[in-house]
Amino acid sequence: AQKVTQAQTEISVVEKEDVTLDCVYETRDTTYYLFWYKQPPSGELVFLIRRNSFDEQNEISGRYSWNFQKSTSSFNFTITASQVVDSAVYFCALSGGSGANSKLTFGKGITLSVRP
Amino acid sequence: GAGVSQTPSNKVTEKGKYVELRCDPISGHTALYWYRQSLGQGPEFLIYFQGTGAADDSGLPNDRFFAVRPEGSVSTLKIQRTERGDSAVYLCASSWPGLAGGSSYNEQFFGPGTRLTVL
Numbered sequence: 001a002q003k004v005t006q007a008q009t010e011i012s013v014v015e016k017e018d019v020t021l022d023c024v025y026e027t028r029d030t031t032y033y034l035f036w037y038k039q040p041p042s043g044e045l046v047f048l049i050r051r052n053s054f055d056e057q058n059e060i061s062g063r064y065s066w067n068f069q070k071s072t073s074s075f076n077f078t079i080t081a082s083q084v085v086d087s088a089v090y091f092c093a094l095s096g097g098s099g100a101n102s103k104l105t106f107g108k109g110i111t112l113s114v115r116p
Numbered sequence: 117g118a119g120v121s122q123t124p125s126n127k128v129t130e131k132g133k134y135v136e137l138r139c140d141p142i143s144g145h146t147a148l149y150w151y152r153q154s155l156g157q158g159p160e161f162l163i164y165f166q167g168t169g170a171a172d173d174s175g176l177p178n179d180r181f182f183a184v185r186p187e188g189s190v191s192t193l194k195i196q197r198t199e200r201g202d203s204a205v206y207l208c209a210s211s212w213p214g215l216a217g218g219s220s221y222n223e224q225f226f227g228p229g230t231r232l233t234v235l
Contacts, residue, residue, distance in 0.1 A: 004158075043205065045159070045226040091158050100172050102211070103149060104224065106158030 002027045004094050006107035013082055014115050020078045021110050023092030029053075034068065034075040035093040035104070045091070051075065082114045118142070120227035122208050128233045129198055137193040137230045141210030148191050149224060150183055151207040159207055165191060198234045205229040 003026040013019045025034065036048040049061065051068050058067050063083075067076045079086055089109040095102055121140040129135050141148050146167050151159035161175040167188045176182075180198075185191040195202055209224040 042228075044228045045207065045209075047223055047225075050223065093158075098222075099166065100164070102147065102222075102224075103161040103164055103172060103175070104151075104159070105161070108156070108158050 002029075002032075002094050002096065002105040004092050004105055004107035006092055006110050008110045009108070010111045010113070012113040012115065015084055016081050018078060018080050019082050019112065019114075020076055021090050021092075021112070023075045023077065023107060025073050025075060025092070025094045027094060027096070029096045029101070031097050033095045033097060035095070036066070036075075036077045037091045037093060037106075038088045039091065039109070040088040048090075049077070079112075082112075084114050084116055087112060087114045120208055120210050120225055122206075122227040122230050124230060125228065126231045126233075128235065130235050131198060131200060133198050133234075135195050135198055135232065137195075137206050137232070139191045139193070139208030139210075139227060141189065141191070141208070142225055143189075145210035145212060145225075146188065147211045147222070147224075148185060149209040149211075150191070150193050151209065153205045153207055153229070155204070162193070162206075195232075198232075200234050203232055203234045205231050 005024045032053045034051045038046045038048055056068050063080045065078045089111050091109045092107045093104045095104050123138045148165040150162040152162055153159040163183050164172040165185045168185055180196045183193045207226055207229045209226045211224045212222040
């Protein structure tokens with residue numbers, strides 16, 4: 001069975017601070033995909049990033065960066081120079097891949113509040 | 117093009133009633149998913165359609181829940197004899213199917229959800 005754990009429940013930062021959201025996952029699949037989604041107060045889930053299990057290269061995309069480490073089963077997400085518009089609930093999710101394995105398993109989410 | 121749409125956006129019903137929730141996926145997306153998000157939780161998988169057939173319904177909590185997708189496009193989630201514990205946001209997502217063998221993944225695009233309240 002797949003499991004995603006987001007130990008942090010709420011984080012509050014002041015605008016322009018960097019913030020890292022933690023995610024730990026469990027899976028028996030050798031091929032899997034990891035995601036971060038954002039859910040603003042409007043409620044719609046917005047896709048942010050995806051990483052597959054074959055590629056541990058960490059990347060930066062604008063103000064977003066992620067740190068994927070298979071050895072510790074972690075997929076942490078960092079927002080640099082946070083902005084008030086970043087305030088939302090952030091979900092880490094895991095999928096086994098295509099077809100019947102494509103369903104997403106989500107963590108409980110982290111509520112991020114960015115204060116001006 | 118239009119994204120995933122869900123109707124109604126809000127549904128209030130009484131305990132014991134029957135409800136139907138509709139999902140209209142992105143045109144051409146053959147894969148469709150239903151998730152349920154309870155307050156303060158992450159979305160939980162309910163059912164996955166590939167075309168007209170339910171390829172995985174392992175997330176349906178009990179036999180009061182049923183979903184159909186008769187023409188491989190619009191899907192309806194049906195809940196019989198609703199209970200207060202069914203209150204949640206029901207999310208629908210669609211995607212192109214991944215390639216066989218799990219060698220690729222196609223992003224799921226989510227709709228705005230239907231907020232169901234059972235009184």
